Amino acid sequence: MPLRELTVIRLVAAVGAGGVLYLTPIVFHDQAFSAGLVTRGLALAALAGTVGRLGSGLLLDRGLSCSWPVGLAVVAALAGDGALLRAHDLPGYLAGQVLLGISMGLYWPAIELAVPLSCPPVRSARGFALVRSADAIGIASGALLGAALATQGRLRGIYLVDMTCLVAMAVLLWRRPLPQALARRLQEAQQPWRQWLPPLLPMLGITTLATAMPALMQSALPLDLVRGGLRRPALPANLGALTIGVQLGLLVLIQWPVGRALARRPVGTGLRLSLISFAIGNLLLVVSALVPQGLVVLLLAQVPLALGEAAFLPTATEAVVELTPPEHQGIAMALFSQCFALSALMAPLLAGWLLDAQGHGAGLWMVMAVVCLLGFPLVRNLERSRRETLGPGLSGADPSGGQQLLASRD
Secondary structure (H helix, E strand, O other), X not given: OHHHHHHHHHHHHHHHHHHHHXXXXXXXXXXXXXHHHHHHHHHHHHHHHHHHHHHHHHHHOOOOEOHHHHHHXXXXXXXXXXXXXXXXXXXXXXXXXXXXXXXXXXXXXXXXXXXXXXXOOOOHHHHHHHHHHHHHHHXXXXXXXXXXXXXXXXXXXXXXXXXXXXXXXXXXXXXXXXXXXXOOOOHHHOOOHHHHHHHHHHXXXXXXXXXXXHHHHHHHHHHHHHHOOXXXXXXXXXXXXXXXXXXXXXXXXXXHHHHHHHOOOOHHHHHHHHHHHHHHHHHHHHHHHHOOOHHHHHHHHHHHHHHHHHHHHHHHHHHHHHHOOHHHHHHHHHHHHHHHHHHHHHHHHHHHHHHHHHOOOHHHHHHHHHHHHOOHHHHHHHHHHHHHHHOOOOOOOOOOHHHHHHHHHO
């Protein structure tokens, strides 16, 4: 079954990426890089990824197999891991981040579009819940493996783990290529941008806000842990990595049941749940910096943060699929991924500035709590656009809505 094979590929990719995404800031904090320098590299990676995302989306809309962008991503990631494994100065660190950013840009539009192409007869909403569960399991496993390497003083081994997984991905792609994207129809049969893009804009705005949280979990939270709060003591690198693993482990436990439950409900339900959960998690992170027993509060904050991520990712991706004609879904996924890139560009820069200026993360997490609450008007606009675009039959909690829409457009 294509969906099962796609899930295996994403699982393998996530195992390698888990340690690299979440523990690279700790690697270079130990190298005496400031928070500003570490987050600047992450922002540069996000900027580099914008080119890869647009290129991937345009190629997919011309009928290219999803395997090609993913294969190119494997090559770029291998080069980036090699650079970071050897890097001990700023140029080497930045070069590695640029290569990883290009890799992520190529990877995400293709691997996301492969889900609805691989789903039938399974509904795409259920398919997204399944692959996101595989992502969560893989990332948590990779981060926990990185924590084990940190305990042994071999934290840079996360790059060797990722390289091994990338080689395994290449073998899987060679044996079982991903499906081919639907090529754009003849010019007269295409929907113009002015018809399909405006209903998608609220979703892109929500995504830009919400995906700042995963970006900060990968960049600012590791630095906040090892630097300490106002009254919370700093954690050693191995305990900091283990704390991050707690959130990822929670995400593994709840991703499938949360994703499956939300697949039967309107997308606005999942988006509101996500924004509320992120706001609560941020407020708990603020409190954790202010009390001596802040580690307990910090661990408690991982519960709503994990719930927010579990609710957001499959819901948002399904909304993009529902709102976009099949012949434009490649570029739509690229635009959706660009929201991740924009968040990954701006959020770490803000985080690095606040962490260096204040010496702790309380101000950063308070700002993010407010930002999450600002997403509620966008959810209302999305629901209105969705009703206008899909009609009353597809705007509610119809469990087959997304798949019916895809079938009607094919």
